[in-house]
Amino acid sequence: MLCIKHHSTDPYFNIATDEFIFKHLEEDCFMLWRNDNAIIVGKHQNTIAEVNVDYVKDRGIKVVRRLSGGGAVYHDLGNLNFSFTRTGKNSEMVDFQRYTKPILEVLQSLGVEARFEGRNDLTIKGKKFSGNAEHLVKNKILHHGTLLFSSDMKDISGALKVNPLKYKGRAMKSVPNRVTNISDHLEEKITLDEFTDKIMDHITNTFDDAKMYSFSDEDLKKIEEIRDKKYSTWAWNFGSSPDYNFEQGLRTEGGTIEMHMNVSKGIITDVKIHGDFFHIKDIEPIERALESTNHEEVEIRKVLQQFNLNEYFNKITEDDLIKIMF
Known part of the structure; x- marks a missing residue:
């Protein structure tokens, strides 16, 4: 031996x-x-x-x-x-x-x-x-x-x-x-x-x-x-993880926001964002953009940075969104 x-x-x-x-x-x-x-x-x-x-x-x-x-x-x-x-x-x-x-x-x-x-x-x-x-x-x-x-x-x-x-x-x-x-x-x-x-x-x-x-x-x-x-x-x-559902809420300066996601093989397959926050533009484009993204901070930030978040979430930051996704 x-x-x-x-x-x-x-x-x-x-x-x-x-x-x-x-x-x-x-x-x-x-x-x-x-x-x-x-x-x-x-x-x-x-x-x-x-x-x-x-x-x-x-x-x-x-x-x-x-x-x-x-x-x-x-x-x-x-x-x-x-x-x-x-x-x-x-x-x-x-x-x-x-x-x-x-x-x-x-x-x-x-x-x-x-x-x-x-x-x-x-x-x-x-x-x-x-x-x-x-x-x-x-x-x-x-x-x-x-x-x-x-x-x-x-x-x-x-x-x-x-x-x-x-x-x-x-x-x-x-x-x-x-x-x-x-x-x-x-x-x-x-x-x-x-x-x-x-x-x-x-x-x-x-x-x-x-x-x-x-x-x-x-x-x-x-x-x-x-x-x-x-x-x-x-x-x-991370990608080898079994399928799972994720739900989390957070109270922010702009109101309460909830994240609901389905994840398969580490990849986000479905996203729904709820809450009592105010917005100017409909948030559906952000939800769709997050689909097919790795449930990983670096990749999610790349997606979020494609949007002017101030037009979608009043007083809710990129960091706030990241925090409720993990």
Whole structure:
């Protein structure tokens, strides 16, 4: 088994790396890695409904869709991620406890009473510190999990907090959990780097065929290609979302305005704008112009800037319209 300490903290590159080791390395792998400020959403989720858009934008948090299912999670440099890839028989591949067992063994050796609970979580005293997800194709599995070590809990709650009344859709929503950091439960304090080393040492000592591996220049080039063509694109991270309906209202200086939209594959298919605002021109041309536009701020602003909005909305600005569309 190849054991990899991955040093990149770029979320787009790292999620691409997960795909690379799954699809392009024949040997089983174990990898430890970290992302800097990112929300990682499950493959089948409605991305834009999972995030606090204003919060994410203000803090420069990247949003990336992964290969596996499950819910959205927040990553920062206080969170350590681990990945396993393994080839075997289908009947024995999906086994969350098998892949989280080494993590629990390390924590228990540090005096932390951690356990596996529910479908795919690791907890300490009933609070979650690790969520896990798996992606299975034929006889090969990718298992990856988070390990909250010293994450900023304020950012976790802020980044994922969203008004549930905004969106109506069939996509699976993330369920909020009570969370905790591993570092708060250690009898003797250690750094995240030291914790990372302990996990890797345990893996290399536990698996007879374990050997350290560094990506070659050719590997890195392939990962960059996967990142650029897929994981850093709007089409994958947002456009792949399931269909959904969006409704939101806002009280502005010019009155109350409501936005009603249907969105399919990330593209606005129908728009209706209601409210008690005053206008000079009929707003239907704006509604029609927004149809077939990506549900993305940059693209929506391009459409709105084609109009002199003062002629359509009295004392309602472009920023007001953007705010009620997310």
